[in-house]
Amino acid sequence: MAVVEFQGATFEVDEDGFLQKFEDWTPAWVDFVKESEGIKEITEDHQKVIDFLQDYYKKNGIAPMVRILSKVTGFKLKQIYELFPSGPGKGACKMAGLPKPTGCV
Amino acid sequence: MPEGKLCNRKPINTEEYLQEVLGDTGGKQYYKEMEELDVDVEKLQASLKATLKSRFKTWLEMCAHCGLCADACFLYDVNDRDPKQVPAYKIQSTLGEIVKKNGNVTNEFLRHCMDVAWSQCTCCNRCGHYCPHGIDMGVMFGYLRGLLYSQGFVPWELKIGAGMHRVYRAQMNVTTEDWVETCEWMAEETEEEWPGLTIPMDVEDADIMYTLNAREAKHYPEDIAEAAILFHLTGENWTMPSEGWEQTSLSMFAGDWEACTMQVKTVYDAIERLRPKRVVGTECGHAHRASVIEGPYWVGRPDGLPPRPYIHYVEWVAEVLRTGRLKIDPAKKLKKPVTLQDSCNYVRNHGLASITREIMSYIVEPEYFHEMSPNREHNYCCGGGGGFNGIGKYRKQRNVALEKKRDQILATGAELVIAPCHNCWDAIRDLEEEFEIGIKWSFLKPLLIEMAIVPDHLKPAEEDDE
Numbered sequence: 001m002a003v004v005e006f007q008g009a010t011f012e013v014d015e016d017g018f019l020q021k022f023e024d025w026t027p028a029w030v031d032f033v034k035e036s037e038g039i040k041e042i043t044e045d046h047q048k049v050i051d052f053l054q055d056y057y058k059k060n061g062i063a064p065m066v067r068i069l070s071k072v073t074g075f076k077l078k079q080i081y082e083l084f085p086s087g088p089g090k091g092a093c094k095m096a097g098l099p100k101p102t103g104c105v
Numbered sequence: 106m107p108e109g110k111l112c113n114r115k116p117i118n119t120e121e122y123l124q125e126v127l128g129d130t131g132g133k134q135y136y137k138e139m140e141e142l143d144v145d146v147e148k149l150q151a152s153l154k155a156t157l158k159s160r161f162k163t164w165l166e167m168c169a170h171c172g173l174c175a176d177a178c179f180l181y182d183v184n185d186r187d188p189k190q191v192p193a194y195k196i197q198s199t200l201g202e203i204v205k206k207n208g209n210v211t212n213e214f215l216r217h218c219m220d221v222a223w224s225q226c227t228c229c230n231r232c233g234h235y236c237p238h239g240i241d242m243g244v245m246f247g248y249l250r251g252l253l254y255s256q257g258f259v260p261w262e263l264k265i266g267a268g269m270h271r272v273y274r275a276q277m278n279v280t281t282e283d284w285v286e287t288c289e290w291m292a293e294e295t296e297e298e299w300p301g302l303t304i305p306m307d308v309e310d311a312d313i314m315y316t317l318n319a320r321e322a323k324h325y326p327e328d329i330a331e332a333a334i335l336f337h338l339t340g341e342n343w344t345m346p347s348e349g350w351e352q353t354s355l356s357m358f359a360g361d362w363e364a365c366t367m368q369v370k371t372v373y374d375a376i377e378r379l380r381p382k383r384v385v386g387t388e389c390g391h392a393h394r395a396s397v398i399e400g401p402y403w404v405g406r407p408d409g410l411p412p413r414p415y416i417h418y419v420e421w422v423a424e425v426l427r428t429g430r431l432k433i434d435p436a437k438k439l440k441k442p443v444t445l446q447d448s449c450n451y452v453r454n455h456g457l458a459s460i461t462r463e464i465m466s467y468i469v470e471p472e473y474f475h476e477m478s479p480n481r482e483h484n485y486c487c488g489g490g491g492g493f494n495g496i497g498k499y500r501k502q503r504n505v506a507l508e509k510k511r512d513q514i515l516a517t518g519a520e521l522v523i524a525p526c527h528n529c530w531d532a533i534r535d536l537e538e539e540f541e542i543g544i545k546w547s548f549l550k551p552l553l554i555e556m557a558i559v560p561d562h563l564k565p566a567e568e569d570d571e
Binding site: 014015016020021022061062065066067068070071076077078081087088089090099100101102103104105 | 124127128130131262265266269276277278279283286287290291294318319320322323324325326327330353355494495497500501527528531
């Protein structure tokens, strides 16, 4: 199991760099991941997406469809990609501490 | 004969069971339970008796151990030409042993077989091309996967994938309602830029019924919008089914043949219900294999064909370019080094190599198109086929496997790799992340939209007003 250290915190990550345990998520994790995801600064909009993904995952145990993410946050697909260049399925889920989605992703 | 709560011989048939297995992130408990899972020898013997027919028996017996398959296998090559990676050895030391021992094998041995079946073979079938006896180890590995699945020895993600097909008739948890709503949403957002664009659902007797990959609905809805734009631009009379739209089959990678049949039956039912003139599938390799090549046999169709002609997306693209229904702006043809990835599933295994080259001739300036070596039906697997991309347990081995494609791409000098297959696209994205060789990768759809000449009557209203 790989462990990454960032600003004094340690995170266990899986083979694709996703958090091993959702419970380990802290805002520092977002700071750690943002650069590799091509994000300069976390805005309120990023936070809105992250908050929703976490909320949905807590209730459903799986990442939502992009449609649901768009409906709840009010962001159009283009805006979601502007916020998370590597896409909602990978980048946004990774930042929110969700496990890597299974299947052909 | 203990079976685990998560790891057992039972397929995932309920949402509750699916949730439980999903909740075990990374399959920690699942793989622990697998260490204790007994082999049901009687069941294995019965499976062998019922399904091991003369072709595989002959193949296993007639192998001359000549080793010609070794160099055909990219995994042998990238793993320092380890003799244990020779295809003939890989299949003889797994399936061959199970057959020799008539199923009297141990838990440890089946776990070893699982490692070989899913991390040392991508079922790319290249070895079968080079064997002087025509023995196809990839086909036999597919069979071995089925035996292993029935005994519960299957990677965690693929147990889930097969379960998704059983519960949702899609490789991801996309319900009919989710699917229809996603299409409506994409039509609404895309119509802003492409006036008059629609995503017609459940239209009977259309010229084309389009099917795709659940990932496009769940994670990449822009792919649906792009398909709609191109059908719109070419004036196609097309539709998608509200049920039976999912063309892929992770169950095929898992070796869950019952789930394969359930899944493809939904697609064929949609074809029978909507009666399109023909069906076009998305830019996916294994979806084509599942629904066009193998599917007819899974459901027992006597002619070995889908209910209506069923073509791959590249065949449709080549046709609309050839007939001039989609015109490329010559000024926009690609003028940077480009290469093309051949998907094993529809190039080596379904002969479409010339079709993709024909497309290249329309969209890339000739001097900028560089073939990989080898290419066409001799090309190597992307490195992540057969489910390899999606199995966390074998990520290290998969990343080594990517080296072959990395080196092939580097040798072409290409800046852009066109990969009309989801699996290849993912593998090439991952190899760029892993090795940072400075390439871009793309499906055909976004490139075609970028380069197409848009007829005046389809341009946005504000442009007309100018």
